[in-house]
Amino acid sequence: MLLEVIVQNGQEAKQAEELGADRIELVSAIQEGGLTPSFGAIKQVLESVSIPVQVMIRPHSYHFCYTNKDMGVIREDIQKVLELGGTGIVFGALHEDNTINETFLEEIIQLSPDLDITFHRAFDEVPSQMDAYRVLAKYKQNVKRILTSGGESNCFEGKEKLRELEQMSQKLDGPTIMPGAGLTSANIGEIHDEVKAVEYHFGKALRIERTFMNGFDEKVVRSVINRLKGE
Structure with missing residues (x-):
């Protein structure tokens, strides 16, 4: 199984890699x-x-319903990532009714055939995650995974929905379901036993005193990795 962790700079990225993270956001x-x-x-x-x-490609935190001006900024930011040799982005856009904005998603995909997109937790705002998954599955060549807590505030509360989404992912051979939000070394075992996902996304739970002000807690990171690797 794969462990993705949040980082904020190069120092944290290097530490995450050294501790065994498979991918970083x-x-x-x-x-x-x-x-x-x-x-x-x-x-x-x-x-x-x-x-x-x-x-992460997200120009503001107000909502996920972007204007054409917002999209202009988003396109420029993605171009910068591509110019630097990166291909991985985290992105999500919705209509005012919180359904997936396919027009904006298609615009993003047209920027480069090599884009590797994580559709972020805007997915937790949609009225029907099953319908939204079917939409995103059409773009699975670029939308590789969906970061979600199953529509709930955290993965523990959303574990049943996450299991259903994981099953749909396998059935449709679509984007990978990546649980994220509220995962800890204490609950990852129970959540994984229920959901059986192949990728998990961790944030502050891997930090010393569980705050992004501090670096990674090596003991906690290794505990999570051992659990995910079945050791």
Whole structure:
């Protein structure tokens, strides 16, 4: 199984890789749920690690219903990632009724055939996750995974829905379901036994004192990795 962790800079990225993370999500403004990092931060991280890097592309934290001006910023930010040699992004856009904005998603995909997209937790805002999954499955060549807590505030509360989504993922051979939000070393075992996902996304639970102000807690990271690897 694969472990993805949130990082904020090159130093954290290197530490995450050294501790055994399989992939990282690079964000800024984590207190706002994660926004697009600076050009310098993206460059630093891409040059610091050999594991895959997914760069958050989110211009603001108000909502996921973007204007054409927002999309102009988003396209420029993605172009910068591509210019730096990156291909992984974390993105999600909705209509005012919270259904998937396919038009904007298609615009993003047209920027590069190599884009590797994580559709982020905007997915937890949609009225029907099953319907939304079927929509995203049409773009599975680029939308590789969906970060979700099953429509609930955390993965423990959403584990039954996550199991259903994981089963749909296998049935349709679509984007991977990646549980994220509220995962800890204490509950990952129970959640995995229920959901049986192949990728998991961790945030502050892997940090010393569970705050993004501190670095990774090596003991906790290794505990999670051991559980995910079945050791």
